[in-house]
Amino acid sequence: MTTTSKTASNVLMNGAEYWRCLEDVLARVVSFCSSRSLKEGFCVHAPVVKLCLHDHLYVNNNLLNLYGKCFGLRDARQLFDEMPHRDVVSWSGILSTYAKNGRHGAAIDLYRDMADSGVYPNAFTFSCVVRSCAALSDLDYGKRVHGSLVKHGLQSNLVVGSSLIELYSKFDSSDATKVFGLIDEADVVSWTTMISSSVRAGKYRQAFQLYIDMIKSGVTPNGFTVSKMLAASGFLGLEYGKLIHAHAVVLGVELNLVTRTTLVDMYSKCQRMEDAVKVAKLTNDSDVVLWTRIVSGFAQNSNFQSALTALADMNLAGISPNEVTYLVLLNECSPILSLDLGTQIHSRVITAGLEDHIPLGNALLDMYMKCSDTVEDGLRVFKEMQSPNVISWTSLIAGFSNHDLQQDSFRLFIEMRTAGVLPASYTLTTVLHAADSPSQTLQLHAQVIKLKVSQEIFLGNALVDAYAGSGRIEDAWRVVRTMNKRDIITYTSLATRLNQSGHHKQALEIVRHIANDDGVKMDGFCLAGFLSASSYLGKQETGQQLHCLSVKSGFGSCVSVLNSLVDFYGKCGLLDEARRAFAEIREPDVVSWNGLMCGFASNGFIDDALSTFDEMRLAGVAPDKVTFLSVLFACQQGGLIDRSREYFDSFRDQHAIEPRLEHYSCLIDTMSKAGRLEEAVEVLETMPLKPDASIYRNLLAACRVHNNLRLGEDMARRGLELCPGEPVFYVWLAKLYDDCGRSDLAEQTRKSKREWFSRVEPDGTLEQDESLPEMKHVML
Known part of the structure; x- marks a missing residue:
């Protein structure tokens, strides 16, 4: 080979080495920026294009990851679509970006496109897809993905296993346990996922047992594990929480901001605010979430002055309260009916410029409706809301109803429909409780059918109560028969309304319907209602049978049942039994x-x-x-x-x-x-x-007994002015005249009574004529 050709060859080799080095440098720079979420990595993209390296798969995958982290979904998708070559890393990267942005349906669609392209998914791909299925509560497709990953031999993979546990724990904890058992040497993530699923399902003791098994298996918990256990401790009690806190210290688990926030929450729930504040001050770092938990803790323990002080300290620490902070305070002050506290919070909300926040506006509306003696303050908040939603309207409707303004409540419901706001199920339930006429109940029933929510049991119960409350018992029974499922509230509402309207015999017949309805079991409150019906009817045998049923059903010590037994036996004259029932009340x-x-x-x-x-x-x-x-x-x-x-x-x-x-x-x-x-x-x-007519009636009867003609005439006059169609006033006044030897006035009174009622029209109104004043003069 000539010298010239050797030189040319060396130049070519050096050039190739140069390009390889350049590619490697660019790839490393992009990878570094992607791992640190540094937007500066974007600057590398231009040289990559200019140097014709845009088909370099490793560089593009790192750029895709960088775009997904720093520039959002749209830019990442554009880059993905422009990539000339894609592998499993490319597909998994864009799929993960969609999932992280809450586009879980689109992530699953990408998984299908990936399968169609012939690229085989890896463990990370399957993990992302399974988590999207969990977020969408799509168990069926999740099971299909599970089958696919089993075919790929990934059923024992740690990453995939944790995702499957998260999916199955939302539906059936036993399936999650089975998946967990298949994982080879579960790590802290898998254990923590299992613990987290138990806590989410409210199985707090099961979470503690899993924690113990985790320690026994030699896996050391991390801060997230401790946080989940502290959340469970908030429900189990202080001793559990202190045990987890001590164990975290012994293990050297870092008490980072998240862990300290969970500790504050646990001590707050256990009413140990002094300990909660100590934990919060362990380090100088804090955020709005930590301070909100402190404020919330004081409010939950009814120490509202300290809550407001903590709010002030929060501002002094340079951390501005957010909408969640104020929501917590408002939700806590409403149940104790503290209007003054609510007003102070309202002023702070305005100062913070959060008055346009709809959830906060709804909380303020709810607070004013519950705490104020009038509806004006709540109505003012509602009118200032720019776009009231269905929760806003429902709170307003419920507030008017709770202030005994049923007609206004129903009118507001009509305004809500006119405004184009679609009512939710709880809106219809609220306004049904406010309905005070059969026509309103019928209109609302039509809305229930129109919105296709008639099968929701709580709505059915509200309809039963509304119909029975307005005296339409047959319509109430018709709703009961059309309900797909009934519960004890269904029958209790009906029995209570029947008792209130005096239909005690019909109320007792409901016992048979409950016995024939599968899945419905008697409770103490319902039994008390049937005992009340028995006492009104004087049905001693029925009441005693119900007494036996209460004992057999385990409600023999229920206060409401025992109170009804005291009332029942007292009305039946069985005072020894009444004493005995009373003595059983603790x-x-x-x-x-x-x-x-x-x-x-x-x-x-x-x-x-x-x-x-x-x-x-x-x-x-x-x-x-x-x-x-x-x-x-x-x-x-x-x-x-x-x-x-x-x-x-x-x-x-x-x-x-x-x-x-x-x-x-x-x-x-x-x-x-x-x-x-x-x-x-x-x-x-x-x-x-x-006074009402009964007072005048009783006084007239006493005047007759004691022959007090003057006062008797006065009571009859007052009674008839108040209730002109009450025949007893005519009868007793006539008898008083007879007893006092004034048979002439007695006869005139009886004649006036006959003339009066001869003028009563079929619709119950009185035919007025000129003889009416004369008739009153003759009588009185």
Whole structure:
């Protein structure tokens, strides 16, 4: 070979070496930038194209990874589409990018395209696809992918196994356990995934057993494992949490920010805020999540002043509260009805410029509706919301309903539909509870059918309750029969409504339907309702059978059942049985004492009734309005006029219970029956409430007994002005005239009664004519 040819050959060899070195440098630079998520790696792309290295697969794969991490899905997909060559790394890279961006359906489509291209997936590919199936809750396709990876011999791979555990644990923990058993030498990731699935399923003790087995197998937990165990400890108790905390310290597990945040959460749930704050201050690094957990912890423990102080300290630390921080506070202050606290949070939300955040607006709306005495504050928040969603409308509708503004609540539902907002199931349930007429219930039922949600059991229960509450019992039963599935709430709602409307016999018939409905089991609350129906009907045998059923079903110690038994036996006159049922109640509440007291009073055992009231006070149980009425009723039955007045005044002065109309009525009736009519009228004239017809009716009856014609005429006049169509006023007034020797006025009164009712139209209205004033004059 000549010297010239050797030189040329060396130049070519050096040139090739140069290009190989250049390719290697570019590949290393891109790989380094990709591993560090450095956007500067983008600068390498231009020389790669200029030097015609765009078909270099290794460089392109690293560029694809860099684009996916730093520049988003669109740029990564564009690069992928322009790649002249693709291998399993290329496909897995773009598939992973789609999955990380929440495009799980598209990731699965890419997996199918990859299979069609003839490229075989690897463990990382399968792991990404299985995780996408888990995110989509697509168990069927996940099983198909599982079958494919088994064919590829990857069923025991650690990475794939962890993904499969995550998928199956969302549906059946036993399948996840089987997958875990197939993994060769499970590592900390696999163990942690199993523990995490148990915690997510609420199987906290199972999570602890897995943790123990993990330690025994020689696998050392990491910070993520500890975090999951601390989450479980928050539900199991402080001792578990302290044990995991100590073990993490012994093992030298780094208490990074995530782990410390979980520790704060655990101690907060265990009501150890002092320890939670100590953990938070172990290092100087903190973020909004950690501070939010501290604020949340104080709020959950009802220490709202400390929560607000922590909020101020958070700002001083240079960390601005976010929408989650304020949401936590609002959600905690609503149940305790703290309007002042809610208002303070509202002002901070405005200061932080977060008033347009819809979830925060919904939380503020809910807080005002629950905490304020009026709906105005909540309505103002709603009107300031730029785009109220279905949750906003539902909170507004529920708020109006809870303030007894049912008509407005239904009107708001119509406005919501007019605004084009589609109601959710819980919206329909809310407005069904607010429906106060059969026509409204029918309209809402039509909406339920139109939206094709009629088979949801809680909606069916709401329809049953709405129909039965408006007196349409047959329609309620029709809904019950059309429901695919019923539960005890279905029948309890129906029985409760039947009891309220006086259909006690029909209520008891529901027992048979429950017995014939597979999968529905009686509960204590339902049994209490049937016992109540038995007591009203005086069906002693039925009530005793229900008593036996309650014992057999394990509800013999249920307070609601025992309270109903006390009431049932008391109304049936079986006072020894009532005492026995009362004695079985471990901690009698006000309902228990009221039932026993009423049983004694209604059966004439006045001293026992009043002694029961004294025992109730000694037991430290505060009386309520029913207690008030029971005591007055006992005094009425025993003719204890003076004591009746004393009790009346004591309930108002000592127990701060404002008398209602029924209390005044009972006191007036007690006085009038004893002949102390002037005192009864004095109470009538001075009470702050408007009397009803029954008070005038009882006073008229007492006037007849005591031959007080003047007062009797006055009571009849007042009663007829209030209730003109009440025949008893005519009858008793006529008899009073007879008893007082005024048969002429008695006859005129009876004649007036006949003329009055002859003018009543078929629709119940009165035909008015000129003789009406004259008729009233003759009578009164």
